[in-house]
Amino acid sequence: MPDNDPLQNTSLSHQIAEKITNQIMSGELQPGEKIIEANYAKEFGTSRAPIRESLYLLATDGLIERIPRRGAVVKGYSEMEVYDLLELRMMLEGLAMKRLADLEQKQPTIKKMEDTIKEMDALDSRDDKAYALLNQTFHLYLIEMSGSKTIKDMYTRLSRQLLVLQRMSFLEEAHVRKSIEEHKVILDLIKKGLVEEARVILDMHNQGIISRIEQKIFPHKK
Template identity: 30%
Template sequence: MDKQGNTGKTKRRPIKRLSLHDEVVASLREMIVTGALQPGDRIIEHDLSAQLGVSRTPIREAIKTLTLDGLVESPAHRGAMVKPLDAAEIETLFQVIAVLEALAAEQAATCLSPQQTRKLENLHSRMKKAFDQGDRSRYFELNSEIHDFLVEHSGNPILRDTHERLMLRARRGRYLAILSGTRWAEAMQQHEDLMIALRQGDSELAARIWRAHLQMTGEALLQSLKESPT
């Protein structure tokens, strides 16, 4: 204890909890990403209020947030609805995301600490297990963690912030892309190839694999839109 009566222990900051607004936004975003709310579906405040057990006010506020994120739109006299996927926007989004994530993978090949590498290996192993079990939901959850992990540890805050904003609009496209069994298996193999490149410390190969991975995801989504336009 010092002269001021302090014990010398660092005061812990209280753990931040998600606000009601954040929870409702996260729930609605998940519904849109996974297709529970389809492109073009109307967002019925009364129904969602009952489903989520909240009043209509946080639903309205969440709709505003998701509109800014590019997931919801409100055409005149029609009310809020899930924004349809736009092929031109998807193509542009994945072109940019492919470049950003390729740079992140390039950095990861030489910059990850042993502890970070172990965490990445663990995520990859769990994702592979979900793939083997045919659990798309769990696979997508872990897949997203891996992509975000590489970006987070790129050492480039501008890359990280730009990627985060773009993924608010692109994440549902990545989910739809793996609904194709062929693309899902192909994507899993590309993850395996990336891990080999990272273990070898081959930054050029890691970047090349990851850029192709994201480009092919975008192409798979575009093909899906052509077959089932939304």
């Protein structure tokens, strides 16, 4: 995964944060559910200090929120917040595509994207969590190719929230297969230097994700 992957950190607080993130992604922890610090202290054999640090990290990433007299709970997203997050993602990726230049210098990243697609192809398409992680990796490489630290930093700040939301769009095997094929088309167009055409497909790809999340979270929109 890209060097700035927010999930890659071996400190105890980050391990605990990753555990909680995985529980949110899997649905084990639901929006509004309280995070019980004592459970994680017991599981990891630690004091409350690393737990509280992990909760601080997750609050910064927008996955939990602190509510007076309740403590830390899993964040639920309003309809506007969901659309804001997904549209910000589209805007940043679209801007990154416009920054693509000198593809010869991007070959190492293109190779990583090819390897990511191979991993997608080899994955059990019913494993929506693993696919969501690979999907995020591919999109982070797109951002990386822009060469813009500003775009990369802004995108990374949204990564955990987007990961949780995007997983909801890959709950059906057909959606996973469709997504893989779209990634292949996007990368093929980029390799041919057809960046604008790739951007159009990327926009359609992202619109599809928005539609699927819309049907999952906001069924009244059907």
